[in-house]
Amino acid sequence: MLFGISTICRSAGSCRPSLFVAYNKVCTSQYFVWYIVLLPLVASRINMETWRAVKLTSAWLGAQGIWLLVAYLYEFRGWNTFLHMFLASLLFLFMVFYLIGLGLGDVEDITVKGLNIVKKCSRVHLEAYTSILCYGLDKSKLEEFYGRPVIEADRTAVEQNSEEILKGADVEDVALLVVGDPFGATTHADLVLRAKQSGIQVRVIHNASIMNAVGCCGLQLYNFGETVSIVMWLDGWEPDSYYDKIAGNKNSGMHTLCLLDIKTKEQTVENMMRGRKIYEPPRYLTCSEAAQQLLTICERRSEKGEAPVLNENTMVVGLARVGWDDQKTVYCTLKEMASLDMGSPLHSLIIPGQTHPLEVDLLDTFRLPEKSVN
Incomplete structure (x- = not known):
């Protein structure tokens, strides 16, 4: 040799x-x-x-x-x-796809680590459908704060065309910005799975979300049971399976966080069939509407001979715009909540289970004053 x-x-x-x-x-x-x-x-x-x-x-x-x-x-x-x-x-070897949480309030809620990553990435996408951007976080404000362009990614881009977001993430740093925490929605877990299956390194930068910020009402986080989603009823479509999950938590003495439905970039059946990209105005389920649906379900269950777990005197907590400057928390009966205007979205509804004396004392500070129901 x-x-x-x-x-x-x-x-x-x-x-x-x-x-x-x-x-x-x-x-x-x-x-x-x-x-x-x-x-x-x-x-x-x-x-x-x-x-x-x-x-x-x-x-x-x-x-x-x-x-x-x-x-x-x-x-x-x-x-x-x-x-x-x-x-x-x-x-x-060091190229990474980043999932970065933006928090709940405004552009400054991003972590220092997340901000530094955003500034160095070759491309930055903004997920814009599992939460809202038209009130507290809009694209232009983010671009101004970051000093760089941001690509908006809608439902189709994230769920059906994720390869466009992940494209090039193995040779350059790419980020997807998510309001709240990246794993607050199952969609993002699926995106992480696809990235890993493609041999792309993934790094998650966490932030606050409604899942942990819900403690602001005074209820202790470890006393919460399964989180449920209350969907917006439509003509001829009024599902009520979420009620059974609430009942299960209630019977176990656990609190229930109810995430309220969001409908953005929705199409009518006619526009979908004709292939027209015409979208309906955004709609957000409110605490009032969610309470009305729960009362309707209780009434229907009673007519069937069931003993409803909830009734119009059940105490509930309404949350609106958590993490924003005009955050609002109200503790009242389900009947009162059904006619209460909590203001602009996003809203969340909590059905308390068995409460600790300290929880009761804190909840009472948010009790609805008399004659304040619209």
Whole structure:
């Protein structure tokens, strides 16, 4: 082996470098160095354990590199250029897809870590349908605060065309901004899964969401049971399965956080059939409407002979615009909530279970004053 290397060196010294390199490319694999340089990029797309990839690569390099190295040092004119190219290629190993929570209130609620990442990313997308941006967080305010453009991603982009968001995330840093916490919606968990299946590194930057900020009403977080979503009733479509989950929590003495329905960028059946991208105005279920639906369900269950867990005197908590400057919290009966105007969205409704004396004392500070129901 040593004799072979010395022979190559003497041959290289006795002829012009360009001729030697040309001869080498004809007789051997001319893509050897590009294999090395692009190795990190290729490795991110192969589903293989790291140790096995390193073992196979080392074996290949050991066999090929010993006698090809001299030739390619001539082509790249020394170690420095060769080494710099390889080190630069290693940057591909550190490209990441970021999911960044924005919090609840305004543009300044993003964490310092999240802000620094946003500023360095090549592309930044803004998820704009599992929460709202038209009240406290709009795209223009975010762009002004970040000092960079932001690409808005609607329901179709996130759920059906996620490859467009993830495109290039293996060779450049890409971020998706999410109001609240990234894992406050199952959609984002699915996006993380798709990224990992594509060999893309994922990093999540957490933030506050209604799931933990709900404690602002005085109810203790560890006493909450299953969270439910109350959907907006439509003509001929009035589901009530969420009531059973509320009843289950209530019977177990647990509090229930009810997330209220949001409908943005919805299409009528006619527009969908005609392929027209015409969308209905945004609609947000309010605490009042949710309370009315619950009372209707209670009435229907009573007519069937069931003993309803809730009634018009059940005490509930209404939350509006949590984390904003005009946040509002009201503690009242379900009947009172059904006619109460909590103002602009977003709203959440809480059905308390068994309460601790400290919880009761804090809830009483939000009790609805007399004659304040509209």
